[in-house]
Amino acid sequence: MPYQIGVTIRAPVAADRVPALRAWLAEIARKGLAESPFDFAHVRGLHFARFCLLEETADLEGRAIPASLVFMSEVDAPLRRHLADLVDVAGEGVDDAFRHCTGYPGAGARRRHKIAWLRRHQVSASAFYVNTVGRGLAQIRQEAALREALEDCLDRREWTGRTATEARGELRAHVAQRADLAWALRPPAPPSVVFRAREALHMVAVPAALVLLLPVLLPVLGVWAVMLRLAERGDQPVTERPTLPHLEELSRYEDFVTQNPFAVVGFVKPGLLRKLTFRAVLFAIDYAVRHVYDHASLAGITTIHFARWVPLDGWRRMTFASDYDGAVEAYNDDFINIVWWGLNAAFGNGVGYPPTRWLLWGGAQLEQQFKNTLRCHQVAVPAWYTAYPSLSAQNIENNARIREGLRGDMSPADAQRWLSLL
């Protein structure tokens, strides 16, 4: 099975092209991305994708940052295949989108020039969270079909009087009989050896390097903590509330299917201390999502399919984007109730975030200020694609466990537990 990558492509839009781009996005929002001209439903291994417009702004020192069009996709590796699909399968739509951007080769350009352009305009994420590393689109779809087949089988037959072991046996026999489900009796293939070796090396090398650097790091950490606390004392409570027109624009594109796209963009607090802190925290997040939170939960949140942290404009700005289940209010509540410390560590370095204490405390714990600032910094995502609009992350994990439970022997109690997954 492939591993998953988060692709971010961003290109500037000249001021006079912004109105046309806005109009185009509104039109695409109505049409969706699944079919022509994007045909994302046929882009291989594509889980989610989006286009959004970052409006022109000025940084904290007043320097202008031009408007830009951002494309993001969450897709099965390899990258090369995905970029090729963007031009070969989704080419008409991709041309339509990026023709608003400065320097796009144009619809008539050669394929390799377009691919090279897309590649050049990639922005790397500092961290990319995948709900379950290695679970590809094909597997998600197959396992959803497996569950439906088993549910249908349960609906059609009479089960009273059976023991759990008998019922499980009958379901296994049903799967074994069906040629189209035979794959389900084997475990999913893991990602490639190369990928796993690279990840294993990273998993060991980072702590090893930290241990070696400890004598240097410890005193630095002490000084850093004091400096940070001093800097935090200058932070002001959030008094800004999102305006009604902004809320209306956001909600226009929310809550159509099981998942929603989320994107916030904000400035990084000025000064070296904050920039370094942000980098260090994202380094830690990158490590954590690759080696600790790599299966069905991001520090206790089970509703996020993908998430990424992408620095923009030379670390002057940061964006966080995710695909999550349910409504934004529930999502924010999860942030506040479960991973407030993680949110604080990262976004505490952002301008307009509720004041933190020692980086981890305060911040998201200030519910109202936190929700207000997230909504204020949220960017509308007019054009968004999901490959499985009715499956929650919990559903996908449950489907995988159903498949897993088809193999091997089980005690009667375990068989009953497995049957409860259906």
Place this chain on the structure above:
Amino acid sequence: MATRLDLANIQGLLARGYSGLPYARFTVFAIPGPAAGHALVSWLLPRVSTAASPAGDSAAHIAFSAAGMRQLGLPGDVIAGFAAEFAEGMVTPDRSRFLGDVEGSSPSSWDWGAPQRPSADGLVLLYAATPEILDRRQAELASCLTAAGIREVTVLDTLELGDREPFGFHDGISQPVIRGLPMAGRSTRTVPEGEFILGYPNAYGQLTDRPLLPASADPRHLLPRDPAGSGAADLGRDGCYLVLRQLEQDVGGFWGYAAEATRRPDGSCDPQARIALAAKMVGRWPSGAPLVKAPGADDPRLKDDNDFGYHDTDPDGFACPLGAHVRRMNPRDALDASTGSEQSLAVTDRHRLLRRGRAYGQHAAGTTAENDHAIRQPPDSPGPRGGTGLHFICLVASLSRQFEFVQHTWLNNPNFNGLYDDTDPLTGNRHPRGGTFSVPGQPVRRRHRGLPQFVRVRGGAYFFLPSLSALRYLEQLPAETVSEPAATATAR
């Protein structure tokens, strides 16, 4: 921050559900202009019951929508200080989609409250001990409205308060208890004042956003000052949001479905199985007995039992299905179970509603003997004529975290708690998905598909139930103030 409740400034509906005043009528009205609105407020102010008033033979309450606040002369920038959901109102297209008010529940089919209908500017709730007293109070109100030139949008009559809702189930058993109210003393589990009353610390120990005015806007010092110490005049303190939704219940459809789905193989009706399926949908038996405590059969001795959880006793939903109505309305410790019961309960407590609804239409059940209705009514008989249902009312401090969250994330969410296509079997909408009801069982679950929709929304609006001091403030607003529409108003 002061946490002692100012009972004399709080409308009494926050403190009590008026079980001793079984007759009620709710009047929704449209205000032609500030002067008319002020006249109504002046007339009603001495009649409004507070949380400190002794229980009398009647009670009156008043609430305003954002449109109504505008008509009273409250400036748009002040209205923008309320919750965005309130300022926008219940019937924007995006909110309708969010709340599940689509298809048969779409505002375009509502009897009142829809955008093209007369504006639901305000609401007067009258409660009385006898029908005669209620009629008298209503007649007084009607003449006041007429005198002021205020138009009745709809008058919502209610049934005498019984202990059954129209589907025939004992209702209103589990209510959050507000800390700081006199009756909270007896309760083991209370919810902080600020979850229901603005201007007090909420479950996060913070003050929920509410309109704060510069002190200069309140020269007569009618309003309390911001307890956070900003010096601002606090228009929200001691008030709360009031959600009113007219929910029409298809009683015949509900019991007819339960009968059809439980027919014996020979086609005959199985009354016991029918009630059992209905109880699975609700999560309690008709008497009110919770399924987790009475899994096999109704046990009227447990009719008011509210002392149970799901985490330890019924994690798989074998007794009470994961998608049952009461397990969604109040999941207790069923969600985020990995964090433990206590943490899970604490999270659930941030999404509680103080329910004050009253049934309307015909007494479908509850006045007859135990389960009598359910057994006697032939499965194919139509529901009572003229519409039967619930004038759903809930009081909250946060529309988004409480009412809208429960409505969207718990009731109408087909993926609630790991499910795939199950909205609330009782109240959920079925569009575009959600028509499945899964009943966990051993060895395997039973799945009911193609569930009809049993509840339709017929009207609704978001109101604000102001404090007495806020009413006094609204009453003296300049009558000539022209306020801009809320859609263009911006937050501070």
